[in-house]
Amino acid sequence: SQTIHQWPATLVQPVGSPLSLECTVEGTSNPNLYWYRQAAGRGLQLLFYSVGIGQISSEVPQNLSASRPQDRQFILSSKKLLLSDSGFYLCAWSSGGEQYFGPGTRLTVT
């Protein structure tokens, strides 16, 4: 069966510091991968998606970037965090219509 891992589970970072969140998927090949953010009081917002290694599409211009160095690995990064980057970050994978989410990372920028 497929599983999706995210780490860390929680993170507190100061403004201006870098960020790296990692997501890995097991049990499937060539999945589509996604990064979402849920800010307080808001729905889930798609940030990036990837249909293959090295292929990244950005949905929203922002302070973040994504990379896919391996088939089942998806990384979300920032060079300098902003207060507005605080939120709950979710990685997801799909091979059809449904998307399956990881456990999420709670990021607090102070």
Add this chain to the structure above:
Amino acid sequence: DQQVKQNSPSLSVQEGRISILNCDYTNSMFDYFLWYKKYPAEGPTFLISISSIKDKNEDGRFTVFLNKSAKHLSLHIVPSQPGDSAVYFCAANSNSGYALNFGKGTSLLVTP
């Protein structure tokens, strides 16, 4: 702009009764609709989906109804159980897109 709307931020239902969660969408290109359930500090869990070629899909206690002319869908949970208490997100996408467009969620509380 919000293309998927869940206008009720919260809903309280007694155990054993029916829970009805509603969702409206504006984009007529959407042809696939999903419901997710989310507990605090966890990722959303896929519940049930429906394609635009159907108007009803049922899975155990969960049924999703789609009214394409009204651009409206609903999730029915019967009978409701305390463990159903969570935030429910409606999502939609089109055959030509990868993104799932999510509503802001409805927080369901099922009381004993």
